[in-house]
Amino acid sequence: DADVTQTPRNRITKTGKRIMLECSQTKGHDRMYWYRQDPGLGLRLIYYSFDVKDINKGEISDGYSVSRQAQAKFSLSLESAIPNQTALYFCATSDFRGTGTGELFFGEGSRLTVL
């Protein structure tokens, strides 16, 4: 089983609909992230959380919100989806405690299409 699991893996929706992408991890990491990938633009950070009570905006947070329901769960919501939010979304985790290198561990991605 994957250590970082994203659901759904694919979703097609219409403009104006509310969408939630969910992420859960079994790695026991304290830090979780949501990135968005667009062709030619690389990965851009949407939101990140260093623990359950900590939420931070990233580079492109407008139009998105997040919830850290537990250490292992971090969900991303689009309250009213628009076509330019069509992208591949990645959840990632990291653990900076101990001797970790701070590397990120990624889920398989959630492909969202907004019509």
Place this chain on the structure above:
Amino acid sequence: GEDVEQSLFLSVREGDSSVINCTYTDSSSTYLYWYKQEPGAGLQLLTYIFSNMDMKQDQRLTVLLNKKDKHLSLRIADTQTGDSAIYFCAGGNTPLVFGKGTRLSVIA
């Protein structure tokens, strides 16, 4: 904040060496990373280098770090068709900042 730049495309013949280049702006990055993304998959850490190192070698992979010029490179020796993927350079202290990715195409 950190800014990471890399070229978007690289095409090489099977068996040749590939060199993917990256420049970054934040000299305080503790580690610099190379991630690989195969088609339809998430990103996997390929290798990383500690900021006080100049070079790191791992089988077919060689990472070179020029701190003065803030330049990072990834060399893949004897490139194979299975190396075709998008390669991302990443740096900065948490959270990481990624480059736009270099798409490596290997021609048989």
